[in-house]
Amino acid sequence: MDDMKPPLAHIMGAGVGVFADATAGGGAAEDGVALAGPSYASVIIDHLPDAVLIASDKGVVLEANQAARQLLRLSEPRLRHYSIDWLLAAPTVQDSLSEHRSVRRLRIGSAGDAEPIDLEIHVERLHAEHAGLQLLVLRNISDYQRTCNELTKLALTDDLTGICNRRHFIQLLMKELDRVKRYDTRLALILFDIDYFKDINDTHGHDAGDEVLKHLAQVSKQIFRDIDTIARLGGDEFIAMMPQTGVHQAHFAVSRLRAALKAQRIEFNDKTFQYTISAGVIETTQDNLSIDNLLKKADTALYAAKRGGRDAIRTGDYTLRVSS
Numbered sequence: 001m002d003d004m005k006p007p008l009a010h011i012m013g014a015g016v017g018v019f020a021d022a023t024a025g026g027g028a029a030e031d032g033v034a035l036a037g038p039s040y041a042s043v044i045i046d047h048l049p050d051a052v053l054i055a056s057d058k059g060v061v062l063e064a065n066q067a068a069r070q071l072l073r074l075s076e077p078r079l080r081h082y083s084i085d086w087l088l089a090a091p092t093v094q095d096s097l098s099e100h101r102s103v104r105r106l107r108i109g110s111a112g113d114a115e116p117i118d119l120e121i122h123v124e125r126l127h128a129e130h131a132g133l134q135l136l137v138l139r140n141i142s143d144y145q146r147t148c149n150e151l152t153k154l155a156l157t158d159d160l161t162g163i164c165n166r167r168h169f170i171q172l173l174m175k176e177l178d179r180v181k182r183y184d185t186r187l188a189l190i191l192f193d194i195d196y197f198k199d200i201n202d203t204h205g206h207d208a209g210d211e212v213l214k215h216l217a218q219v220s221k222q223i224f225r226d227i228d229t230i231a232r233l234g235g236d237e238f239i240a241m242m243p244q245t246g247v248h249q250a251h252f253a254v255s256r257l258r259a260a261l262k263a264q265r266i267e268f269n270d271k272t273f274q275y276t277i278s279a280g281v282i283e284t285t286q287d288n289l290s291i292d293n294l295l296k297k298a299d300t301a302l303y304a305a306k307r308g309g310r311d312a313i314r315t316g317d318y319t320l321r322v323s324s
Contacts, residue, residue, distance in 0.1 A: 051138035057125075059084045062133070071138060073108060084136060093118055093145070100124055103141065118145040158232040160210060161217035169231035169239065170291065176243055177289045184286065188250035190240040191298035192257075192279035195310040197236040200275060208268045209236075212275055215266060223257045239298070247283040247315055254279045254313055262311075278305040282316035 045052055051068035055061050061082040064074055074082060090106035101122045108117060122137040156168040164172070180187045194200070194212060201209040213236060220230045220238065229241040242250050258277055265272050280301025284294060297316045304314040 051136075051140075053084065053136040053138070055084045055134045055136060057132045057134065059088075059134075068138065071108070071140060084134070087119070087121060087136075087138075088123070090119075103145075117142045158217075161214050161232050163217045163221070164229055164231035166231060166233045169229060169233070169241070172229055173241060173291060176241060177284070177291070179243075180284055181286070181289055185244055186246050187284040188242040188245040188247055188281065189284070189294060189298050190242070190250055190254045190279055190281050191233075191295070191302045192238050192240075192254060192277045193302065194236040195276045195278055195306075197275075200273070204268060204271060204273065208266070208271075208273075211268050212236075212266060215264075216261070216277070219260055219264070220257060223260060224253060228253075245283075247281055250281045250283070251313060251315065254281060258311070258313065276311040278302060278310050279313045280305055280316065281313060 046066045048065060048067060051071045052065040053061055053068050054063045061074075061079060061084060064072070064079060068074065069079070072082070087104065087106065090104040093103050093105045101120065103118055103120050105116050105118050107115065118141050120139040120141050122139075124135045126133045126135055156165065157163065158165045176187055179185060194216065197209065197212070200212055213232070216238065217230070217232065220240065224230055224240055224242070227243055231239050231241075233239055240250075240254070242253065245253075258279070261275065261277060265274050280298045280303070282294065282297045282301055288294065288297075301314045301316045305312040308314065
């Protein structure tokens with residue numbers, strides 16, 4: 001390595017100066033080992049679990065500790081030509097933690113075996129005698145990020161069907177209603193449930209009922225658009241939110257879902273059966289953007305479909321009626 005560059009241990013040596021001061025007067029520690037600051041700094045830095053890099057103001061890596069060499073797969077020849085620019089140019093996976101800290105996702109290794117990892121990167125520009133140098137501390141937080149993502153998914157999705165849960169749906173509906181109010185756009189809601197679901201549970205068992213719920217969620221995802229949101233509100237009750245959509249389009253979408261379900265059969269424990277759904281369709285208006293009122297209107301339309309014999313679709317009373 002270039003003899004002109006300051007060794008990493010020297011730059012970080014101030015951090016272990018306390019230990020050296022503790023042995024003033026000639027300095028042997030209680031166990032008889034002399035505490036020479038820079039050498040001990042080198043040992044400490046090389047045993048840190050976090051990757052530590054020193055780079056020039058142009059981004060060229062000047063020195064790296066053992067953790068950094070392993071993380072970035074830096075051999076001695078590669079180290080001489082390595083730049084931190086690609087680290088700092090990698091896409092962020094969350095908002096900057098501070099002026100100096102960010103979390104970025106990058107791939108390390110050859111194209112065939114490279115897996116994305118999430119790195120928390122702390123960058124500090126050095127001053128005084130080390131002006132013009134940058135200190136980088138890298139921490140692999142992929143496992144932590146993965147756990148956070150799993151917890152977030154659990155908080156936002158229904159654990160049985162894998163679609164949106166009630167709480168998250170209400171949050172998304174609030175945001176969409178804000179857009180409807182601001183831009184005067186259209187929004188349709190479809191509330192639907194499974195006809196005679198209790199009979200399915202009583203006849204075929206609750207495991208069969210769970211299979212029906214999962215099946216309905218899966219088919220719904222195939223029918224509705226990517227911009228639509230499908231949620232399980234609880235029990236056998238589902239809801240679909242269709243942005244920029246009127247009652248006619250929403251009615252057509254749920255009609256396709258109804259037809260798709262009637263064309264399929266559920267096989268469970270050597271038994272085969274079918275099921276149908278009933279649905280209530282409403283469209284928002286500028287004078288009715290209350291979530292409670294909208295859900296009540298959708299529920300009223302769904303009840304009308306049930307009262308009319310099930311396996312039916314009805315629209316809300318303040319929108320244009322569409323025959324089922």
